[in-house]
Amino acid sequence: MGxxxxxxxxxxxxxxxxxxxxxxxxxxxxxxxxxxFPHTGKAYLVGVTGAPGxxxxxxxxxLAYHYRHPPQGEEPQKVxxxxxxxxxxxxxxxxxxxxxxxxxxxxxxxxxxRSMASRGALGGLAATTTxxxxxxxxxxxxxxxxxxxxxxxVEVDIASLxxxxxxxxxxxxxxxxxxIKAGILEIADVLVVNKADRPGADQALRALRTMLQLAHxxxxxxxxxxxxxxAVPAAGPxxxxxxxxxxxxxPIVATVSTEGKxxxxxxxxxxxHRRHLIDSAGWGRRERERxxxxxxxxxxxxxxxxxREQVDPExxxxxLEKLVSRAITPQEAVRALVDGKDTP
Amino acid sequence: MGxxxxxxxxxxxxxxxxxxxxxxxxxxxxxxxxxxFPHTGKAYLVGVTGAPGxxxxxxxxxLAYHYRHPPQGEEPQKVxxxxxxxxxxxxxxxxxxxxxxxxxxxxxxxxxxRSMASRGALGGLAATTTxxxxxxxxxxxxxxxxxxxxxxxVEVDIASLxxxxxxxxxxxxxxxxxxIKAGILEIADVLVVNKADRPGADQALRALRTMLQLAHxxxxxxxxxxxxxxAVPAAGPxxxxxxxxxxxxxPIVATVSTEGKxxxxxxxxxxxHRRHLIDSAGWGRRERERxxxxxxxxxxxxxxxxxREQVDPExxxxxLEKLVSRAITPQEAVRALVDGKDTP
Numbered sequence: 063m064g065x066x067x068x069x070x071x072x073x074x075x076x077x078x079x080x081x082x083x084x085x086x087x088x089x090x091x092x093x094x095x096x097x098x099f100p101h102t103g104k105a106y107l108v109g110v111t112g113a114p115g116x117x118x119x120x121x122x123x124x125l126a127y128h129y130r131h132p133p134q135g136e137e138p139q140k141v142x143x144x145x146x147x148x149x150x151x152x153x154x155x156x157x158x159x160x161x162x163x164x165x166x167x168x169x170x171x172x173x174x175x176r177s178m179a180s181r182g183a184l185g186g187l188a189a190t191t192t193x194x195x196x197x198x199x200x201x202x203x204x205x206x207x208x209x210x211x212x213x214x215x216v217e218v219d220i221a222s223l224x225x226x227x228x229x230x231x232x233x234x235x236x237x238x239x240x241x242i243k244a245g246i247l248e249i250a251d252v253l254v255v256n257k258a259d260r261p262g263a264d265q266a267l268r269a270l271r272t273m274l275q276l277a278h279x280x281x282x283x284x285x286x287x288x289x290x291x292x293a294v295p296a297a298g299p300x301x302x303x304x305x306x307x308x309x310x311x312x313p314i315v316a317t318v319s320t321e322g323k324x325x326x327x328x329x330x331x332x333x334x335h336r337r338h339l340i341d342s343a344g345w346g347r348r349e350r351e352r353x354x355x356x357x358x359x360x361x362x363x364x365x366x367x368x369x370r371e372q373v374d375p376e377x378x379x380x381x382l383e384k385l386v387s388r389a390i391t392p393q394e395a396v397r398a399l400v401d402g403k404d405t406p
Numbered sequence: 407m408g409x410x411x412x413x414x415x416x417x418x419x420x421x422x423x424x425x426x427x428x429x430x431x432x433x434x435x436x437x438x439x440x441x442x443f444p445h446t447g448k449a450y451l452v453g454v455t456g457a458p459g460x461x462x463x464x465x466x467x468x469l470a471y472h473y474r475h476p477p478q479g480e481e482p483q484k485v486x487x488x489x490x491x492x493x494x495x496x497x498x499x500x501x502x503x504x505x506x507x508x509x510x511x512x513x514x515x516x517x518x519x520r521s522m523a524s525r526g527a528l529g530g531l532a533a534t535t536t537x538x539x540x541x542x543x544x545x546x547x548x549x550x551x552x553x554x555x556x557x558x559x560v561e562v563d564i565a566s567l568x569x570x571x572x573x574x575x576x577x578x579x580x581x582x583x584x585x586i587k588a589g590i591l592e593i594a595d596v597l598v599v600n601k602a603d604r605p606g607a608d609q610a611l612r613a614l615r616t617m618l619q620l621a622h623x624x625x626x627x628x629x630x631x632x633x634x635x636x637a638v639p640a641a642g643p644x645x646x647x648x649x650x651x652x653x654x655x656x657p658i659v660a661t662v663s664t665e666g667k668x669x670x671x672x673x674x675x676x677x678x679h680r681r682h683l684i685d686s687a688g689w690g691r692r693e694r695e696r697x698x699x700x701x702x703x704x705x706x707x708x709x710x711x712x713x714r715e716q717v718d719p720e721x722x723x724x725x726l727e728k729l730v731s732r733a734i735t736p737q738e739a740v741r742a743l744v745d746g747k748d749t750p
Contacts, residue, residue, distance in 0.1 A: 102732070113458065114557065211557050213558055213561075214561050215558055215561070216558060216559045217559070291719055346730070350726065350727075353726065357725075357726060357739055357740070360737075360739075361710070361740055361744065362710055364744050365710060365744065370634055370635070378634075378635060381701075382694065382698055386697055388443065388444045388447055391443040392443065392700060392701060393440050393704075395701055395704075396701070396704045396705055396708045399701075400705065400712070
């Protein structure tokens with residue numbers, strides 16, 4: 063049985079091997095993803111981001127446990143977690159790694175947690191995350207959490223491409239952590255105040271409510287980077303009309319993830335947002351945004367690699383040296399390399 | 407007098423206007439940068455990064471003050487600060503903004519601090535930072551600090567492109583902040599333990615020393631993203647031979663930035679690294695790496711924009727819709743768009 067059919071049939075070892083190949087950006091990994099692509103698009107993606115110290119990992123663990131042990135009458139779902147970990151391959155990979163995180167969920171074949179050290183993503187962080195998510199999707203995982211630390215442009219972009227994005231806050235963080243929080247509020251579909259048993263929790267909740275009121279009714283202003291065409295709406299009415307009768311107002315949920323408090327309320331908020339996406343045309347719009355971002359990334363790579371194939375590395379080097387010595391400007395350098403114009 | 411000559415002559419208002427145009431990515435801003443480029447390359451760039459909560463901003467303020475009021479016998483230098491602030495245009499811009507930061511340095515024409523909200527960088531974070539640095543460089547600022555929060559791929563890349571990169575740590579940070587730290591140690595030329603009067607400072611110093619010993623003699627393994635040619639060395643001996651007789655071992659400096667302690671020791675460590683760069687061929691190598699990264703970014707943009715000019719947005723939209731419906735794979739979509747191949 064080939065790798066792709068093994069992954070589809072739920073073979074954990076095959077999936078694990080595929081995930082490594084995606085991280086290493088191997089030709090086999092790329093080919094397998096291409097073969098699996100028609101079988102993707104079924105999973106529900108939940109982005110989880112927030113400043114360091116807010117307890118995102120333990121929150122995601124609790125959520126995963128919740129979906130594995132749902133209230134009576136609901137089916138348990140297969141859950142995968144892709145954690146973008148800001149650690150280094152150099153220091154031995156994900157410090158908050160798979161082992162520690164797996165304790166609650168150990169031995170459950172319906173859960174798969176993969177920590178990816180952000181500097182270890184050879185094909186780039188966004189592309190690697192997309193690949194891992196697609197592999198889990200094709201492998202039959204119904205719910206995929208994408209967890210990032212919300213302090214970087216790329217990391218926030220990644221989390222915001224999910225169907226539902228949770229932004230996690232906690233009381234008592236330092237000033238610059240607060241500033242990070244402010245930068246990512248606008249991508250939240252659901253706001254979480256974790257560690258809500260700590261002093262200052264009420265204050266944190268009030269502050270978030272005020273910020274949301276100030277923001278409302280401003281639309282989601284968040285703009286993705288690297289889009290080739292600024293906005294490519296589907297045929298049909300404008301996005302605002304597609305939103306349905308009522309726009310979504312992000313609810314705020316208080317949790318204590320270490321004690322499992324507020325987790326079912328959070329799951330309900332996620333479910334409410336999922337229904338909203340289905341009722342409005344939001345689902346398709348997010349899917350289009352996500353695949354559009356992936357397409358643009360691949361177009362860029364294809365254009366660059368085609369150009370590289372027909373350029374002489376030596377002339378590239380010469381142009382770069384002229385640039386370093388300030389004999390030419392960056393624009394002249396680009397013209398020389400792309401149009402073959404002579405440099406002064 | 408035109409904008410570019412006004413900037414070169416030290417006109418603060420003109421410089422301020424140019425900085426805004428660079429942030430807004432206007433055609434005038436781009437043209438001015440192009441005209442100023444031959445006058446750049448003189449400034450010394452110091453990257454400052456570290457996890458949230460380590461006190462980077464106050465450290466940079468103190469350093470700026472130090473270079474403005476140097477020990478007897480040394481000349482004061484003109485100092486600029488580009489602070490990449492993880493805040494949102496939506497919440498009113500840089501929370502840790504220029505006003506608060508300027509208190510110590512207010513009224514000194516030899517200091518210019520610019521906070522850039524990371525989501526406000528219309529041309530992309532890396533390109534905007536590069537532009538701001540070039541504007542300060544052409545405006546005669548001799549020392550430019552580039553301060554980022556080290557929790558994102560792009561942000562760490564930006565700081566590491568300086569001549570000297572400081573990585574700032576502090577005692578008593580939470581677990582995931584520690585993990586962020588581990589991810590950025592490898593780009594450090596100088597390590598700083600700030601807030602060294604706090605409990606746990608000795609432990610933090612010891613931990614860093616151990617990590618450095620484990621790392622040594624591993625070379626700087628850090629790899630920049632988006633390079634079109636993996637390594638384009640200058641003509642001449644291999645980089646390792648150019649390093650000079652002794653490789654650089656990052657020193658660890660303890661500081662208490664709120665009280666100004668350890669600041670002159672830190673300045674000495676920066677100066678020692680600067681001399682090392684000049685004595686080895688490191689200076690030119692970093693310059694080449696920085697401009698190479700900029701060149702590659704611009705090449706990408708040029709290739710994409712040329713391609714976009716000759717593609718029909720409607721056919722792009724159709725290909726994207728086929729991708730969303732899983733009728734074609736990403737690779738087929740790219741082939742259809744770049745080679746004009748028919749899709750199934």
